[in-house]
Amino acid sequence: MASEYFVFDLSSRSLFATVTVAMVHFWCWSAAAVCTTLPIAASTSLKSANDSEVLEYVNPLIGSQAGGNVFAGATLPYGMVKASPDVNGENTGGFSTDGSQITGFSALHDSGTGGNPSLGNFPIFPQICPSNDINTCKFPLGARATNYTNDSIIAKPGYFSVSLENGIKAEIAVSEHAALFEFDFSRGSNGNGSADPLIMLDLTDLWASRQNASIHIEAEEGSEGGRIKGNGTFLPSFGAGSYIAYFCLDLSGGTVKDSGVWVNNRAGTEPKDLYVTRGFNLFYLEAGGFVRFRGPISGPISARMGISFISTDQACQSAQDEIPGPDYDFDGLVSKAQDAWRKKLAPISIESGGVDENMLVSFWTAVYRTMISPQDYTGENPHWTSSEPYFDSFYCLWDMWRVQLPFLTILDPLQQSRIVRSLLDIYKHRGWLPDCSMSTCKGWTQGGSDADNVLVDAYVKNLTNIDWNLAYEAIVNDAENEPLEWSVEGRGGLASWKRLNYVPYLDFDPNGFGTNSRSISRTLEYSYNDFNLATLAKSLGKDTYKKYIARAGSWQHLFKADQPSDINGTDTGFTGFFQPRYLNGTWGYQDPIACSPLADFCSLTSNPSETFESSAWEYMFFVPHDIAKLIELLGGEETFLERLDFFHTSGLADIGNEPVFLTVYMPHYAGRPGLSARRAHYYIPSHFNSSLDGLPGNDDSGAMASFTLFSTIGLFPNPGQNVYFIIPPFFESVSITSPATNKTATIKNVNFDRGFQNIYIQSAKLNGDEYSKNWIGHEFFTEGWSLELVLGREESSWGTRVEDRPPSFSDATGSVGYMD
Ligand SMILES: *[C@@H]1O[C@H](CO)[C@@H](O)[C@H](O)[C@H]1NC(C)=O
Ligand SMILES: *[C@@H]1O[C@H](CO)[C@@H](O)[C@H](O)[C@H]1NC(C)=O
Ligand SMILES: *[C@@H]1O[C@H](CO)[C@@H](O)[C@H](O)[C@H]1NC(C)=O
Numbered sequence: 001m002a003s004e005y006f007v008f009d010l011s012s013r014s015l016f017a018t019v020t021v022a023m024v025h026f027w028c029w030s031a032a033a034v035c036t037t038l039p040i041a042a043s044t045s046l047k048s049a050n051d052s053e054v055l056e057y058v059n060p061l062i063g064s065q066a067g068g069n070v071f072a073g074a075t076l077p078y079g080m081v082k083a084s085p086d087v088n089g090e091n092t093g094g095f096s097t098d099g100s101q102i103t104g105f106s107a108l109h110d111s112g113t114g115g116n117p118s119l120g121n122f123p124i125f126p127q128i129c130p131s132n133d134i135n136t137c138k139f140p141l142g143a144r145a146t147n148y149t150n151d152s153i154i155a156k157p158g159y160f161s162v163s164l165e166n167g168i169k170a171e172i173a174v175s176e177h178a179a180l181f182e183f184d185f186s187r188g189s190n191g192n193g194s195a196d197p198l199i200m201l202d203l204t205d206l207w208a209s210r211q212n213a214s215i216h217i218e219a220e221e222g223s224e225g226g227r228i229k230g231n232g233t234f235l236p237s238f239g240a241g242s243y244i245a246y247f248c249l250d251l252s253g254g255t256v257k258d259s260g261v262w263v264n265n266r267a268g269t270e271p272k273d274l275y276v277t278r279g280f281n282l283f284y285l286e287a288g289g290f291v292r293f294r295g296p297i298s299g300p301i302s303a304r305m306g307i308s309f310i311s312t313d314q315a316c317q318s319a320q321d322e323i324p325g326p327d328y329d330f331d332g333l334v335s336k337a338q339d340a341w342r343k344k345l346a347p348i349s350i351e352s353g354g355v356d357e358n359m360l361v362s363f364w365t366a367v368y369r370t371m372i373s374p375q376d377y378t379g380e381n382p383h384w385t386s387s388e389p390y391f392d393s394f395y396c397l398w399d400m401w402r403v404q405l406p407f408l409t410i411l412d413p414l415q416q417s418r419i420v421r422s423l424l425d426i427y428k429h430r431g432w433l434p435d436c437s438m439s440t441c442k443g444w445t446q447g448g449s450d451a452d453n454v455l456v457d458a459y460v461k462n463l464t465n466i467d468w469n470l471a472y473e474a475i476v477n478d479a480e481n482e483p484l485e486w487s488v489e490g491r492g493g494l495a496s497w498k499r500l501n502y503v504p505y506l507d508f509d510p511n512g513f514g515t516n517s518r519s520i521s522r523t524l525e526y527s528y529n530d531f532n533l534a535t536l537a538k539s540l541g542k543d544t545y546k547k548y549i550a551r552a553g554s555w556q557h558l559f560k561a562d563q564p565s566d567i568n569g570t571d572t573g574f575t576g577f578f579q580p581r582y583l584n585g586t587w588g589y590q591d592p593i594a595c596s597p598l599a600d601f602c603s604l605t606s607n608p609s610e611t612f613e614s615s616a617w618e619y620m621f622f623v624p625h626d627i628a629k630l631i632e633l634l635g636g637e638e639t640f641l642e643r644l645d646f647f648h649t650s651g652l653a654d655i656g657n658e659p660v661f662l663t664v665y666m667p668h669y670a671g672r673p674g675l676s677a678r679r680a681h682y683y684i685p686s687h688f689n690s691s692l693d694g695l696p697g698n699d700d701s702g703a704m705a706s707f708t709l710f711s712t713i714g715l716f717p718n719p720g721q722n723v724y725f726i727i728p729p730f731f732e733s734v735s736i737t738s739p740a741t742n743k744t745a746t747i748k749n750v751n752f753d754r755g756f757q758n759i760y761i762q763s764a765k766l767n768g769d770e771y772s773k774n775w776i777g778h779e780f781f782t783e784g785w786s787l788e789l790v791l792g793r794e795e796s797s798w799g800t801r802v803e804d805r806p807p808s809f810s811d812a813t814g815s816v817g818y819m820d
């Protein structure tokens with residue numbers, strides 16, 4: 001998905017700078033900043049698996065402004081707890097470098113999502129009350145919001161720190177289910193020795209979606225530290241229902257002066273319990289608790305926040321188990337997190353060939369961002385008991401199936417297999433595969449049933465430990481049964497789909513309910529879902545194969561061959577687009593440029609249309625299984641390539657949203673792999689780079705990251721099929737050791753030049769033998785093959801022959817059909 005309200009701040013660019021001074025790297029906000037200095041190897045050309053400094057190339061702040069919405073704080077790979085400051089500006093992912101103010105520090109977040117800000121529950125906030133009078137402290141969010149010092153930000157995997165303008169400094173580390181915040185008050189503006197540091201907790205979340213919440217304070221005057229615990233019911237940021245989160249906050253570092261609760265801008269030491277709910281007109285009461293320490297204190301105040309979706313006791317227990325006290329090992333937590341991240345990045349090594357260092361930063365940070373979400377909530381499932389893994393923050397599979405999950409299939413297949421199992425466990429217990437989920441709730445579906453594509457991609461890539469018969473049953477359920485509420489699962493309009501083989505415009509559907517829009521994009525997505533089902537059916541020897549492979553061709557029913565397209569009254573010269581079609585077979589009309597960047601954005605709620613978050617121009621190319629047929633319908637290779645070119649150069653393509661990704665590589669199907677390479681170089685780094693605003697749209701849980709990665713390693717997937725398109729990697733060579741087999745695959749350029757003049761493959765060798773196909777299968781990774789590409793400045797005849805192109809279902813040549 002993309003944000004329903006993009007905020008593009010085009011004025012603030014490239015605040016992030018990398019300064020290399022005498023082999024020392026400074027990772028910080030600006031070149032003038034004084035921040036940590038990290039020793040780094042002199043050579044930037046080799047980052048091997050053993051190179052422990054590879055983390056120095058990860059900058060979590062990339063995408064922290066201009067709508068990237070990335071989570072910039074501290075997290076473990078797939079960690080449930082993600083801790084960071086929260087701001088009052090662009091705060092979908094919590095923190096942002098947009099110059100807005102910090103309102104709190106919280107432990108749950110999502111990364112890169114669009115729509116409403118997600119999670120950010122139970123923020124805490126440090127302050128000193130002027131004159132040490134509790135009533136001078138600022139409790140409500142608007143009052144306490146404080147500027148931070150841009151130059152003070154340090155963001156690294158597993159660590160984040162920032163100084164507020166009032167001098168209070170925060171450092172953040174995490175475990176799986178708990179966060180450790182350390183607040184240094186020694187330079188606080190009132191920190192003159194006698195001031196009394198206060199930590200408050202707000203019973204809210206980023207979206208102020210709280211329905212009701214409880215808090216209980218245990219912090220006796222005179223005791224060494226105290227505990228605040230409680231719970232709250234909140235709404236998911238893009239889904240149905242509500243969820244309950246529980247917390248357990250332990251505060252230490254001084255002697256308690258007083259504690260209590262606050263409501264609006266008043267606080268008192270009695271009572272020690274509070275329950276808030278929505279009152280008259282859904283009135284939102286700001287309230288929470290506080291603990292104040294007696295100054296002077298000698299060190300930082302530590303705030304250990306345990307979180308659970310099960311119970312307060314579980315939150316306290318996880319915190320104690322994972323971050324044992326009373327003396328916390330903050331540095332130990334950071335180094336544990338960094339070890340975990342190092343291990344995750346270890347399977348890849350590159351020889352950069354001397355490319356601009358920003359490319360390395362962009363690359364390694366992208367690898368990092370593919371493993372922030374989905375989040376491993378195993379042991380925290382409030383809905384059913386199971387021994388299977390439980391993942392959450394599939395936000396949404398529409399975004400994740402195309403590149404992010406396929407990337408994990410290569411780099412972290414054991415986790416990807418657990419992710420797939422968790423999807424199947426959701427099917428088993430809820431009766432439906434999810435399409436989107438967050439905060440343990442069902443999210444809104446965007447089109448087809450995208451989990452189908454995820455399961456079949458895992459199948460064709462031989463992921464292990466998955467019950468494929470259960471997977472088949474789950475996908476058949478999507479294909480055959482319409483749920484009552486298809487806005488959260490399954491597919492709508494199934495009766496019409498089965499009868500007419502397209503989703504009609506303004507369908508009559510008394511069998512279930514959902515947003516009755518997107519008839520074109522849903523038809524195209526259902527077609528691909530059914531293609532995937534057919535793939536699995538065939539492999540499992542089911543005779544339903546014939547039925548589903550026939551349905552996979554249904555996209556053709558919405559192709560209106562004589563449909564032209566104008567832009568501002570000027571004919572683009574291209575004819576033939578997908579168009580909406582009524583139940584009676586008559587054509588409806590949607591301007592082919594509608595919903596493109598040249599027109600209005602179309603989502604579920606804003607401007608719902610017959611295409612979702614993209615135009616008919618862009619969806620014209622969404623036939624991943626039969627591009628040969630598409631080329632034929634559009635009038636042959638030449639017009640097809642011209643159309644692709646026009647699409648990418650006219651402003652019609654939205655490179656910041658997922659449906660566009662495959663179009664970059666489609667010239668491979670017309671025998672022009674060089675054009676795909678050229679297009680990839682057009683977009684990277686101009687649209688995907690290492691600046692703070694270096695993402696063209698919401699990262700969508702690592703989708704933008706994965707587009708960068710697959711393009712950079714030179715092998716781009718068409719998921720659901722055992723196909724990667726080959727272009728030259730953006731580095732001299734890339735090696736990836738498969739964690740499934742321990743074999744190392746290498747793709748290597750000969751005649752590589754770091755100025756990217758030589759981006760055209762002249763010839764290739766696979767394991768030493770001539771290789772002429774412009775695509776390769778997943779065995780490349782699992783079998784540890786070696787691909788050597790000889791590059792030149794001009795397109796060559798390599799990979800152009802009909803028999804060298806990737807397979808299409810109705811392959812004119814009848815050659816390498818993967819369905820044979
Ligand atoms: C900090 O950065 C933000 C975002 O670019 C900018 O608006 C603000 O002016 C900066 N603050 C200072 C003090 O430079
Ligand atoms: C020091 O802090 C105390 C308590 O907040 C306050 O009363 C006093 O005015 C402060 N002194 C200075 C010099 O700021
Ligand atoms: C916070 O920063 C903004 C922009 O940098 C500035 O306009 C504002 O006055 C600052 N607020 C305070 C309380 O210093």
Ligand SMILES: *[C@@H]1O[C@H](CO)[C@@H](O)[C@H](O)[C@H]1NC(C)=O
Pocket residue numbers: 211212233242277
């Ligand atoms: C809290 O809110 C939820 C959702 O509105 C509701 O189901 C629940 O009964 C409420 N709980 C309490 C204790 O009021």
Ligand SMILES: *[C@@H]1O[C@H](CO)[C@@H](O)[C@H](O)[C@H]1NC(C)=O
Pocket residue numbers: 214215216230231244
């Ligand atoms: C939340 O905490 C309150 C106070 O301890 C308790 O009465 C209530 O049952 C809790 N709610 C849930 C859903 O556990």
Ligand SMILES: *[C@@H]1O[C@H](CO)[C@@H](O)[C@H](O)[C@H]1NC(C)=O
Pocket residue numbers: 460461462722777778779782
């Ligand atoms: C999957 O396993 C089969 C049987 O061992 C093998 O033939 C095939 O090449 C494998 N596919 C991939 C993508 O590794």
Ligand SMILES: *[C@@H]1O[C@H](CO)[C@@H](O)[C@H](O)[C@H]1NC(C)=O
Pocket residue numbers: 567568598
């Ligand atoms: C169409 O014309 C309007 C008015 O001249 C102009 O603002 C707009 O940019 C044009 N759109 C395109 C896609 O050329």
Ligand SMILES: *[C@@H]1O[C@H](CO)[C@@H](O)[C@H](O)[C@H]1NC(C)=O
Pocket residue numbers: 582583584585586
């Ligand atoms: C088909 O239905 C549409 C929408 O109701 C209507 O405008 C059109 O006239 C109908 N076509 C025929 C041939 O009845």
Ligand SMILES: *[C@@H]1O[C@H](CO)[C@@H](O)[C@H](O)[C@H]1NC(C)=O
Pocket residue numbers: 685686687688689690691693694695696697
């Ligand atoms: C980096 O990417 C952003 C987002 O696509 C883009 O706006 C910006 O111009 C790019 N910066 C550079 C230096 O290419």
Ligand SMILES: *[C@@H]1O[C@H](CO)[C@@H](O)[C@H](O)[C@H]1NC(C)=O
Pocket residue numbers: 739740741742
């Ligand atoms: C790969 O290597 C690891 C570490 O040496 C080992 O634990 C694992 O069993 C190996 N896996 C395979 C498939 O050989």
